[in-house]
Amino acid sequence: MNAITLNTTATGRSGTNTTPYGVALLRIALGVMYLTHSLVLKVYTYGMDGTAKFFESIGLPGPLAYVVVALEVVGGILLLANVKVRWVAAALLPILLGATWTHAGNGWVFSAPNGGWEYPVFLIVASVAVMLADEKR
Template sequence: MKINVVTTIMRVVLGILFLAHGMSKVQMGFGNVAGFFESLGIPGFMAYVVGTIEVVGGIMLIIGLLTRYISIVFIIILLGAIFTAKLSAGLMGNGQMAGYELDIAYIVIALYLAVANTRSWSVDGLLFKKSSTNR
């Protein structure tokens, strides 16, 4: 029971954080974010893809819908951010740009959610009911 509470908190908090990141991209304007992506050598259209995934995926985590799959997608996005934008700044950043320490923490949380039983207090639990012997 206690692990279910902690897992739910982790899922909801990670969802809120990704939703906030996605909404930040929306508020900045995807065109501006696309320009930043292009300055890193990433195709500009990826700003729209990443921003949409962050908003929609954040909501999906908050309600607990397809948690495993969206967690894996978030891991891919985070690894992309580390290797394209943050690796050169170092783990803790360089005074001009944030490092990737927070991305690693998000990856660990998303990895846990990708492999853990996240069906308690979630839409997944309502839609995909299985007996505990099948888990």
């Protein structure tokens, strides 16, 4: 019986498979995004008090801001360290869904007042892609 084989290299040609490099690049980009959005935006730019007040202004409990920032920092570090990638990406999805909900009324594009919802939706898709591609399971 003849076996059918599929060529799974990123180029479609025989040779080096570059797919793991692409997955690693996406994982690292997500880790950096979580760290910058938590530390640079929420901690250093707005301050934790300002971030908590923003959460309250949209109907969320202020202390939830501290939980979100902590999860983003730890999650970003774990993604960068390539530790439990699938679980980390899945655990951070509720934060991205919350960000999508927060910006839903602002329109699609980032240049809309208070930011649009395209960026968190893109990050959801990127997170799911990283989850699906993680070979360590």
